[in-house]
Amino acid sequence: MLQKKIPLAIVFIFGVISILQYFVPHPLSQAYYDTMLKWMIGVGSMAIFLALVSFIRHHQVRLKKKEHAPYSAVALLSFLFMTLVGFIGGMGPGSVFQKMFYYVQAPLQATMFSLLSYYMASASYRAFRAKSFEATLLLITAFIVMFSVTTFGNYVPGVPKALEWIMAVPNMASKRGIAIGVSLGSIATSLKIILGIERNWLGG
Amino acid sequence: MVLNLLVFILAASGVIQVKDIPNDDGSRLKIEYRLPESVFDSAFLYRIQGNKKILIHKVANSSGVVIDEGLNYKKTYKYTLVVYSDTLKKTYESLMVKPKASWFDTSQFPLFIVVLLYTGLLLFYIQHARSGKSLYLRPIAGLQAVDEAVGRATEMGRPILYVPGLSSISDVATIAALNILSHVTKKAGEYETKILVPVRDPVVYTIAREIVKESYYSIGRPDLYNENDVFFATDSQFGYAAHVSGTMVREKTATNFFMGMFWAESLILSETGASTGAIQIAGTDAVTQLPFFIVTCDYTLMGEELYAASAYLSKEPLLTATLKGQDAMKVIILLVVGALSILNLFGVHITLGLF
Structure with a gap:
């Protein structure tokens, strides 16, 4: 029972203090906030160790499965290699660690990011199939927006104005509607957790 | 050259007014200066901190406002404005001022009220759900x-x-x-x-x-x-x-x-x-x-x-009750936005200090 009561009490006390802290500019309040941030970093550092154990164990298990083995082997070898390189040669400018980061990891990440353009094309194709009234409306709107940002579209009378209106009125209105809902929802979620009504984060 | 300088120390002459900036952590002071002379060669504003004299601003105009930052709310400060013109050196001093660290940011008061109102609404609906409805x-x-x-x-x-x-x-x-x-x-x-x-x-x-x-x-x-x-x-x-x-x-x-x-x-x-x-x-x-x-x-x-x-x-009734609280708050926001928009059409601009 105490296993749940103690975390709930901690969350309530620190939750209420943190809400009040926002309205108190006194240095003591700032000192509290800075201390909380340091604690977050401290807890995060400890969690990194647990996460690494999970990473190694996960891939270790997958090595035994044929379809996962090559990928897990690459993941584990890369992890071990980078760890050794970092410990032996350091991570400073010109080190092997940094070169591996710039010439291997960064291009790999860029490759994944560039895949987005292909995914976007296929997703757009699906979205713009004029199957219903809403889809047709979306297609027309998308056409106006895309056309107006081209050099040619910029010179067609009325098109830049239409873009301006679409972005400033329907687009902005819906974005603001979602933003208000999100803000109220996030405050309500925070209050539910602080008051101990929402306990699913403790496992239910 | 230095010997030729005439030195005036005009304490609390009203040339320098130092004020505390409200709603902060006591790390800032507002210094307003208005020099009697409109023409001068150069002028410098110093903060006197114990035995130290720290230059905080090079004065260009005969009047202006300077915000001095990075102060400690437990300490007392004094400011001097040194004005050089021809062979004359005048020194104006302020009174000793201690910055105040606020316990409540009054500029956030409207937001505080909204938070209280929203929390109250959520608690009301939670209580409503507890009654079994x-x-x-x-x-x-x-x-x-x-x-x-x-x-x-x-x-x-x-x-x-x-x-x-x-x-x-x-x-x-x-x-x-x-x-x-x-x-x-x-x-x-x-x-x-x-x-x-x-x-x-x-x-x-x-x-x-x-x-x-x-x-x-x-x-x-x-x-x-x-x-x-x-x-x-x-x-x-x-x-x-x-x-x-x-x-x-x-x-x-x-x-x-x-x-x-x-x-x-x-x-x-x-x-x-x-x-x-x-x-x-x-x-x-x-x-x-x-x-x-x-x-x-x-x-x-x-x-x-x-x-x-x-x-x-x-x-769970208590959790669903909070959704009702959110909806009630959305209705209030909608009414306020609607009312303010109508007022805006008639030239009455109110922002409630929330933005």
Whole structure:
């Protein structure tokens, strides 16, 4: 029972203090906030160790499965290699660690990011199939927006104005509607957790 | 040259007025100066701090305002303005002033009232729910489909993939995603369906692991918990996208949940999932990623629906009551925005100090 009561009490006390802290500019309040941030970093550092154990164990298990083995082997070898390189040669400018980061990891990440353009094309194709009234409306709107940002579209009378209106009125209105809902929802979620009504984060 | 200078010390002459800046941490003072002479060669404003004399501003005009920052609210300060013109040196001194550290930021008072009002509304509806009165919740397709999605994975004998977003635990969307994870795990546990939870953030990983474990315990099936099913993938954004995409393709997951905060990787994840034929339910408060999820997923929880999911799935009266509180607050906001817009049309501009 105490296993749940103690975390709930901690969350309530620190939750209420943190809400009040926002309205108190006194240095003591700032000192509290800075201390909380340091604690977050401290807890995060400890969690990194647990996460690494999970990473190694996960891939270790997958090595035994044929379809996962090559990928897990690459993941584990890369992890071990980078760890050794970092410990032996350091991570400073010109080190092997940094070169591996710039010439291997960064291009790999860029490759994944560039895949987005292909995914976007296929997703757009699906979205713009004029199957219903809403889809047709979306297609027309998308056409106006895309056309107006081209050099040619910029010179067609009325098109830049239409873009301006679409972005400033329907687009902005819906974005603001979602933003208000999100803000109220996030405050309500925070209050539910602080008051101990929402306990699913403790496992239910 | 120096010997020729005439030195005047005009203390508290009113040339320099030092005032405390309200609603701050006592680290700033406002110095207003108005020199009697309009023409001078050069002038310098100094802060006298114990025995030290620190230059804080080179004065160019005969009057002006300077904000001195980085002060300590426990100390007392004095300012001197030294003016040089021809062979004359005049020194004006201020009174000793101590900056005040405020205990309440009065500029945030309207926001404080709104927070109190909103908290009061939520507590009112919680109390209302405690009295046993039932509350109506509008159907949310994405949440109604959770059972169907878990059932589909069970029928196909394939695992469920649950992505709790890529943000840290300080993001409320991540907390909402973890709340939903608890429900989905319980449902998957009832059907004995495997659930895979790849995580990007180390802190979120430790919490997600405990949630899954506790959820299995709460339905009396601790035997279903496998610690390798909740795992830390990588903290690299696109590395994570690659890992999850690979998992979807190789594990042939039947159901994919994308809940929480997402950035550019949202489309990579959901489009890969769509290509594998999995049923997909997404939920995010990231406005820029919503269109991608809407296009590629079967169901999408938009914005606040993500936060409402936990209450909706649990059907717990106290949790659903908070949704009613949110709706009531939205009505108030709508009325205030409407009223202020009408007033604005008549030239009355009121912002309530909230912005």
